[in-house]
Structure formats: structure tokens, C-alpha cells
Amino acid sequence: MNYFLLTLIKAGLIAFVLVTVLAYLVWVERKVLAHIQLRVGPNRVGPHGLLQPLSDLVKLLFKEGFIPSHVNLFFYLLAPFMAVALSLGSIAVIPLGPQIDVFGIKTNLGLADVNIGILFMLGLGSLGVYGVALAGWASNNKYALIGGLRSAAQMISYELPLALAIVAPLLMFNTLSFREVVDAQGGYLFGFIPQWAIFQLPVPQLISFIIFLIAAFAETNRIPFDLPEAENELVAGFHTEYSSMLFAAFFTAEYGHITTACMVASVLFLGGWQPLWPAAYGSDFFPVVAHWFFAAICFWHARQPARSYDRYTMPILGIILFGAGGLFLVPFLKPILVPLFWFLSKVAFLIFTFVWVRGTLPRFRYDQLMRFTWTFLFPVALVNLLITGLLVALTTK
Amino acid sequence: MDFTLPPLPISAIPLSAYLILSAILFGLGICGFLFRRNLITVFMSIELMLNAVNLSFVAFSHQMKQADGQIYSFFVMVVAAAEAAVGLAIILTVFKNRETLEVDEVDNLKL
Amino acid sequence: MMGVILFAIFATAAVACGINLVLQRHPVTSALSLIGVMGSLAVLYLLLGAEFIAAVQLIVYAGAIMVLFLFVIMLLNAGEERKIPGKSLVSKLIGLPVFVLFLGLVAYLIQTQYTHAGSPVDFDAFTGGGPREVGMALFTTYLLPFEVTSVLILIAILGAIVLARKEID
Numbered sequence: 001m002n003y004f005l006l007t008l009i010k011a012g013l014i015a016f017v018l019v020t021v022l023a024y025l026v027w028v029e030r031k032v033l034a035h036i037q038l039r040v041g042p043n044r045v046g047p048h049g050l051l052q053p054l055s056d057l058v059k060l061l062f063k064e065g066f067i068p069s070h071v072n073l074f075f076y077l078l079a080p081f082m083a084v085a086l087s088l089g090s091i092a093v094i095p096l097g098p099q100i101d102v103f104g105i106k107t108n109l110g111l112a113d114v115n116i117g118i119l120f121m122l123g124l125g126s127l128g129v130y131g132v133a134l135a136g137w138a139s140n141n142k143y144a145l146i147g148g149l150r151s152a153a154q155m156i157s158y159e160l161p162l163a164l165a166i167v168a169p170l171l172m173f174n175t176l177s178f179r180e181v182v183d184a185q186g187g188y189l190f191g192f193i194p195q196w197a198i199f200q201l202p203v204p205q206l207i208s209f210i211i212f213l214i215a216a217f218a219e220t221n222r223i224p225f226d227l228p229e230a231e232n233e234l235v236a237g238f239h240t241e242y243s244s245m246l247f248a249a250f251f252t253a254e255y256g257h258i259t260t261a262c263m264v265a266s267v268l269f270l271g272g273w274q275p276l277w278p279a280a281y282g283s284d285f286f287p288v289v290a291h292w293f294f295a296a297i298c299f300w301h302a303r304q305p306a307r308s309y310d311r312y313t314m315p316i317l318g319i320i321l322f323g324a325g326g327l328f329l330v331p332f333l334k335p336i337l338v339p340l341f342w343f344l345s346k347v348a349f350l351i352f353t354f355v356w357v358r359g360t361l362p363r364f365r366y367d368q369l370m371r372f373t374w375t376f377l378f379p380v381a382l383v384n385l386l387i388t389g390l391l392v393a394l395t396t397k
Numbered sequence: 398m399d400f401t402l403p404p405l406p407i408s409a410i411p412l413s414a415y416l417i418l419s420a421i422l423f424g425l426g427i428c429g430f431l432f433r434r435n436l437i438t439v440f441m442s443i444e445l446m447l448n449a450v451n452l453s454f455v456a457f458s459h460q461m462k463q464a465d466g467q468i469y470s471f472f473v474m475v476v477a478a479a480e481a482a483v484g485l486a487i488i489l490t491v492f493k494n495r496e497t498l499e500v501d502e503v504d505n506l507k508l
Numbered sequence: 509m510m511g512v513i514l515f516a517i518f519a520t521a522a523v524a525c526g527i528n529l530v531l532q533r534h535p536v537t538s539a540l541s542l543i544g545v546m547g548s549l550a551v552l553y554l555l556l557g558a559e560f561i562a563a564v565q566l567i568v569y570a571g572a573i574m575v576l577f578l579f580v581i582m583l584l585n586a587g588e589e590r591k592i593p594g595k596s597l598v599s600k601l602i603g604l605p606v607f608v609l610f611l612g613l614v615a616y617l618i619q620t621q622y623t624h625a626g627s628p629v630d631f632d633a634f635t636g637g638g639p640r641e642v643g644m645a646l647f648t649t650y651l652l653p654f655e656v657t658s659v660l661i662l663i664a665i666l667g668a669i670v671l672a673r674k675e676i677d
């Protein structure tokens with residue numbers, strides 16, 4: 001099979017799945033936030049509001065793409081494209097699973113296996129600020145400009161602890177390739193403690209992981225660090241003047257940033273597709289059990305419907321989950337689906353954390369934000385790196 | 398299925414092409430330095446010249462099959478970062494005192 | 509093969525962005541052009557086997573230094589340059605041809621000097637530019653310059669803070 005064609009197919013598949021997932025992340029976020037705040041959330045379009053992303057898309061597509069007269073047209077149009085391209089670009093180097101064998105073709109799950117993948121990801125991430133900053137400047141609006149300036153300062157500042165937090169586990173793995181990083185996290189201490197970076201000796205990287213998550217919140221402009229688009233001070237911040245699909249582009253970029261940040265976190269710190277406990281204790285069957293458990297919950301709900309239509313929707317959902325669980329038992333699909341399940345469930349957990357934090361924490365003040373990173377996060381990351389480096393140097397021959 | 402491209406007139410790029418590109422970029426940097434009167438643009442032209450020199454360092458490193466040339470360009474980048482920090486601070490101070498960024502108007506020793 | 513195509517695309521892009529930098533009157537446009545030059549150069553570095561330098565070019569130059577430039581331009585709200593009337597006609601007419609002539613002379617000299625120079629540039633012709641090799645050279649042969657550079661950066665940070673802070677009266 002031609003390498004070019006194979007990569008093209010993989011790229012198309014990943015892009016399609018990613019864009020669909022990004023659209024549904026909006027639904028997930030609204031639903032989870034609603035339940036945290038004791039509301040129902042979107043429930044009008046389709047059962048449980050499941051068709052909401054589709055209707056949002058149709059609405060945004062057919063809305064007038066209004067361009068204010070006072071903007072700098074070229075940069076105004078360029079900014080959303082830069083934001084989307086740079087936020088989705090790093091998916092190209094993130095591995096999604098081990099090498100698989102489909103119809104006799106051996107291929108890696110994931111697009112490119114770059115030997116400096118982590119540097120590539122950092123490079124694209126550091127370019128990501130241009131989309132936001134340019135949008136703020138080109139809008140020619142003082143709220144947008146303040147949002148863009150804040151975002152530029154914030155993203156430069158939080159990149160330092162982010163990079164330092166990434167370097168610490170890399171010292172233990174001694175590689176810059178994502179795939180080798182995941183391979184280095186295989187195996188179990190005493191046969192049951194997974195050798196993920198946050199558990200691995202000599203230095204469990206729990207502190208790096210937390211620093212990485214905090215910095216990722218700031219890099220993706222999320223609450224509690226969403227100063228660039230703080231509603232009650234700046235209207236909508238850098239995207240005040242945007243509407244229609246250009247606005248949707250910024251939304252896609254934000255959720256793309258979150259997804260890639262969570263993927264990088266789970267690859268670097270949570271062992272990628274390495275399961276939580278050894279296959280000897282049946283970790284391969286956990287996906288089946290989990291799916292069937294949720295299917296059972298759906299059937300139980302169908303017997304005591306809270307809403308009238310639950311009697312019909314819940315069994316359908318249950319049958320889908322039951323079938324999906326059964327797929328993990330097919331010997332041909334098992335080596336593909338089980339690693340994917342572990343990887344995606346880690347990513348999903350981290351994304352849920354992002355939404356959870358958004359529903360829980362208030363916003364920082366701007367001076368607090370800057371003081372927090374320069375006087376607390378950065379020194380802690382440095383000390384953590386020093387300790388890791390020292391212990392790694394002492395323990396390796 | 399195989400994708401093959403039609404043969405090109407040259408099979409590989411010689412080193413001299415990289416050096417000429419570097420010279421062109423350096424010349425453009427000089428032009429910007431001389432023509433532009435905005436302090437920040439003048440500064441950016443200097444960065445362009447540094448980039449051009451970096452390119453020839455890396456090209457020679459490829460030619461010599463040694464990493465040393467790349468180390469030099471690494472140092473150039475580090476020095477450029479330091480220079481940008483101080484230079485932009487100076488530009489900020491100039492703007493604060495004179496309210497202009499035109500190099501032609503910053504010609505008084507006294508305020 | 510691939511090297512020729514990539515060089516043709518990105519060398520053209522670099523020169524076009526460089527010309528745009530010089531011609532544009534607005535500093536933001538110039539800054540974006542410079543970022544274009546830096547991105548194209550990063551690809552050329554990859555072609556030359558300098559993987560680490562290409563990544564550093566993106567992270568440090570395009571991702572940090574240029575963000576700082578853009579930040580200052582946006583902060584000072586720098587507008588377009590004023591046009592200054594009354595430049596001499598001679599400089600306008602002669603400047604460009606002389607510049608092209610000068611570049612042609614340089615190109616001619618380089619061509620005549622380096623015709624015999626060894627291997628042509630392509631992928632995999634030189635693989636000693638990965639992070640491992642560069643790091644090894646930095647921390648053994650070039651350890652002293654490396655440490656001195658860190659002092660230089662510290663001084664630069666202090667200088668920037670002293671220059672840019674608010675005067676406390």
C-alpha cells in the first residue's frame with residue numbers, strides 16, 4: 001500500500017472524527033455545566049438535545065457574515081483561520097494507539113511519528129497566540145484590543161511553566177518522540193502499579209502534571225484564566241466583532257486546543273494507551289464491562305421513565321452501548337479498540353476536568369493571574385525540574 | 398497504486414542556492430533598515446538580517462557535516478532574544494518620553 | 509527530489525515575505541511578514557538536517573520574540589508611517605537596479621566560489637542536527653559560552669525591567 005495514500009486516508013478519518021467530536025464537546029460542556037448548576041441544559045433539539053450541535057452549525061452557517069466597516073480586513077479574516085489551523089495542527093504528531101495490523105497492512109494509529117514531535121507541538125502551541133492577538137488588534141475595538149493584549153501576555157507567561165513541566169518527565173524517558181514516550185511508560189511496578197509518568201520512579205511526576213494542567217487552562221483561555229474573553233469586563237474579548245462562521249472558527253479553535261492539550265497530557269503523564277492495570281488481571285475486558293454496565297443503566301431507566309420519551313430513547317441507547325461493548329470481544333478488532341478505549345477515556349476524563357473546573361471556579365483578576373505564574377508556578381516548576389534532574393542523574397548509570 | 402512525479406530539471410539543490418538566498422534576505426534586511434522610519438520596523442529588519450546569517454550558518458553546518466554551525470545559530474537566537482527584550486524596552490521608553498516612533502523625529506539630545 | 513520542491517516553495521515564500529516586510533508601511537504587516545520568513549526558514553532548516561534548530565526557530569523566534577514585537581506594536585498602537593514628500597528622483601530611479609545588480613554580483617561570486625563544493629543538500633544527507641547531537645555539543649565543547657549566555661539573558665531581563673518600569677516619584 002502506498003504510504004501517501006495510507007496517510008491520506010488516515011488524515012481524512014482523523015479530521016472527520018475530530019471535527020465531529022469538537023462539535024459534540026460543546027454539547028457535553030453545556031450539559032455538564034447545566035447539571036453542575038442544577039439545570040437541564042439543551043433538551044429541545046433531538047432526544048436529550050443530541051442534535052443541538054447540528055442545529056448550532058446550521059444556524060451559524062446561515063447567519064449573515066457581518067464584517068464591521070472599521071476593521072483591518074485582511075487580518076480580520078486571517079485571524080480565525082490562523083487560530084483554527086494552529087490549534088488543530090498538533091493532532092498530526094500525537095499518537096492515538098500502538099502499531100496495528102489491518103488487512104495485512106501494518107500501520108501506526110496516529111498520523112505522523114516525528115522524532116521531535118514534542119518540540120513540534122510546543123512550536124505550534126507557541127504560534128497559537130497570533131490568532132487571538134491579531135483578532136483583537138484587527139477588530140479595531142478597544143475591548144477586543146484589550147482582550148488580545150491580555151491573551152498575548154498571558155500565553156507568553158504560561159508557556160514557561162508549561163514547557164518546564166513537559167521537560168521533567170522527558171528527562172526520565174530520554175526521548176522527544178511521543179511514541180517512544182508512551183512505550184517508556186509500559187510495564188508495572190510490583191506487577192500492579194502502572195509505570196505512567198505520574199507514578200514512575202525515581203520521581204513521580206505528579207507536580208509536573210498539575211503544573212501542566214494549570215498552564216493548559218491558561219493556554220486555552222479557559223476559566224479560571226479566561227481573561228481575554230471575560231464577559232463582564234470586555235463584552236466578549238477578542239471575538240467581540242466576529243459573527244457567523246468566523247466566530248465558529250474561534251470556538252472550534254478553543255475546543256481543538258482543549259482536545260490537543262488533553263491528548264498531550266494523557267500521552268506524557270498518563271501513559272497514553274497503557275491500561276491502568278495489567279492485561280493479566282483482565283484489563284482488556286474492562287471496556288466490555290463498562291459499556292454493558294452503562295447499557296444496563298439505560299435499560300433500568302427505560303423501565304422507570306422520568307420523561308415520556310425515555311421509554312423509547314433509553315432502550316435504543318442501551319442497545320447501541322451493548323453492541324459497542326460487544327465490538328471489544330471481536331478478536332479482529334480487539335487490538336485496535338482496546339488501546340484506543342484506554343487512550344480516549346483518559347482524554348475524556350481530562351476534558352471533563354476542564355468543564356468541571358469551569359463550573360466550579362471563579363475568574364482570576366488580571367494582576368493575580370500574572371503574579372500567580374511568575375511568583376509561584378514558574379519557581380515550583382523550576383524546583384521540580386531540578387529535583388527530577390538530580391535524581392535521574394543519580395539513579396542512571 | 399504509485400504516485401510518481403515528473404522528473405525535475407535539477408535533482409538536488411546545491412549549497413550555493415542556500416547562500417544566495419541568505420544574501421538576498423540579508424540585503425532586504427539592510428534595505429528595510431535604511432528605508433523604514435518606524436523604530437519597530439527598523440528593529441525587525443535587524444532580526445531579518447540575523448535570520449539570514451543563521452541560514453548560512455546552518456547551511457555551512459550541513460556542508461561540513463558538523464553540528465557546530467547550528468550551535469552558533471543557536472547562540473545567535475539567544476542573543477537576539479536578549480536584544481529584543483532590551484531593545485523593545487528602550488522603544489517603550491522612547492515612546493513614553495517623545496510620543497513618536499519615527500526615527501527622524503527622535504533627533505534631540507534634550508527633551 | 510522532495511528537497512528541490514520544498515526549497516523552491518519556501519525560498520520563494522521567504523523572499524516574498526522579506527520584500528513585503530521592507531515595502532509595507534504598517535508595522536503589524538511587517539511583523540507578520542517576518543513571521544512568514546521565519547516559518548519558511550524553519551522548513552529550510554529541516555531540509556538542512558537541523559531539526560533542533562528548526563524547532564527552536566519556531567518556539568523562540570516566531571513564538572516568543574515576534575509575539576513580543578507584536579505586543580509592543582499593539583500596546584503603542586503604532587499606525588502607518590507618514591509619507592515624506594520630496595525624495596530625489598535619482599535615488600528612486602537608480603536605487604532598485606543598483607540593489608539588484610549588487611545581489612547579482614554577490615550571487616555570481618558565490619556561484620563561482622562554491623561550484624566544486626561537495627555534497628548537494630537533501631534529506632538524510634546530514635543527520636547530526638537532532639536534539640541529542642546539539643545537546644551533546646552544547647554541554648561539552650560549548651559549555652562555557654552556554655553558561656555565559658545565561659548570564660547575558662539575566663542581565664537583559666534586569667535591563668528590560670529597569671528600562672520599562674514606571675518611575676516611582
